[in-house]
Amino acid sequence: SRDQDSRTLFALENDGLRWGALSVEQSQEKKCPNCERTYGPDLEYCPFDGGVLASPAAAGAKTASGGYSVGQTVADKYTILSPPKVGHHCGVYKARDVQANRVVAFKVLHAEHKNDRAVNTRFQNEGYLLSSLTHPHIISIHDFGITKEGTQFMALKWIEGMSLADLMKQDKKVDPRRLSVVFAQVCDALSAVHQLMKIHGAVYPHHLMLTPAGSADIVTLIDFSRSQSLGVKQEDPPDLDYFGDASRGVLYASPESMTGEALDDRSDIYSLGCILYEALTGIAPFEGNNGVEIRQKHLAKKPTAPSAVTPGVRINQYVDQVILKALEKSPDKRHQTIEKFARDFKGAMAS
The missing domain is CATH 1.10.510.10 (Transferase(Phosphotransferase) domain 1)
Known part of the structure; x- marks a missing residue:
């Protein structure tokens, strides 16, 4: 189930589609770490929110160990408030900017992409573009940089709704x-x-x-x-x-x-x-x-x-x-x- 916060960044629903075989043995199922839906073994990404699918045990482990933990402070000022929404290249956390005293969407590359030049360039270009856009209907960026672990991040406005x-x-x-x-x-x-x-x-x-x-x-x-x-x-x-x-x-x-x-x-x-x-x-x-x-x-x-x-x-x-x-x-x-x-x-x- 998803509360208002968990609906905030990613969701794709289409009741008219059947994405993969659902009637497979439990041992073959894959689970989304974000929405906890299960799918057949032939899918890699959740069609509803883009999460990286894994066996139920692995999905839980990825959410718990694939990034930062709740309460941890990252880049000296972002305190993690909730587990991430896990995508292909990035995780997005609800976090608090303790210096500005505001809630942000803390988007960070997965550690395994730290040395992937193409992925890093794309992430950086996204940050540059958002920095050049000031518009009431476009997500605003507060900050972007590199964590102490060497992975790129950006802090975005947290959107309720x-x-x-x-x-x-x-x-x-x-x-x-x-x-x-x-x-x-x-x-x-x-x-x-x-x-x-x-x-x-x-x-x-x-x-x-x-x-x-x-x-x-x-x-x-x-x-x-x-x-x-x-x-x-x-x-x-x-x-x-x-x-x-x-x-x-x-x-x-x-x-x-x-x-x-x-x-x-x-x-x-x-x-x-x-x-x-x-x-x-x-x-x-x-x-x-x-x-x-x-x-x-x-x-x-x-x-x-x-x-x-x-x-x-x-x-x-x-x-x-x-x-x-x-x-x-x-x-x-x-x-x-x-x-x-x-x-x-x-x-x-x-x-």
Whole structure:
């Protein structure tokens, strides 16, 4: 089970998918150290939150011994408040900055990546990018550096609330009026990123945090670990194993990101189009039994119009057109800027 804190940074839920065989012998099962869900032996990462899967005993050991313990002070001023959320390259702890007297998300590379140049460069670039972005809808960075053990870390603003993925699991379909407000803020955040000639590279529901503010939501875009410059090939394009493991991003990844092509802001537009589709209909535009199958649908299958997927939900033809345009296989056929996408969707919702 997950309380509000444990929902804060990572969550991906999709009830329409079966990720791996669940009816296997207990000895073959793997367990996520974050959400404690169990899966078959064929998966490496939890499709719900990206945690590194292991046998139940090993998963517990990794959480307990894979990093810092609760109460420990790291980098001279960050006191660990809770066990980490364990990802592929990093762990994220809730911690207190004892000097500034504030709670932070303390993100640190796993020790085994300490000497991995590519992983360290990516982590450092994420820190540099966040340091150059000051925006109400983008996660803010307070500090980044190197621990005494020689691993890179960053201290980020701690976001209270739930992710859009949590909301989509809770409500299945998001109220269109609420979604419109969320969408506008996401577009505003992505506009700031794109103006720096960067892409986010991982626009997924679990990277969109929602903090209640009266009757509305304040959106915060998090996790810039896959961000890169516009117009260059993806630094680590996903391979078949990546998708065979049903990685959490496959539901929202653009076709060009799956084939190692140069990426630009239109890749983020595609991912956001996938989110809009699922939030309105309760169903992702492309689903399947495994990541490879979903990947192939992104590359070759034409999506069904949102209004045809859920006939009981009123989605007008203009909304259909805007979302389907965002989901075009060719970037040249999509909205060419995030600002245009935002205007078109706002106009369609008002029609």
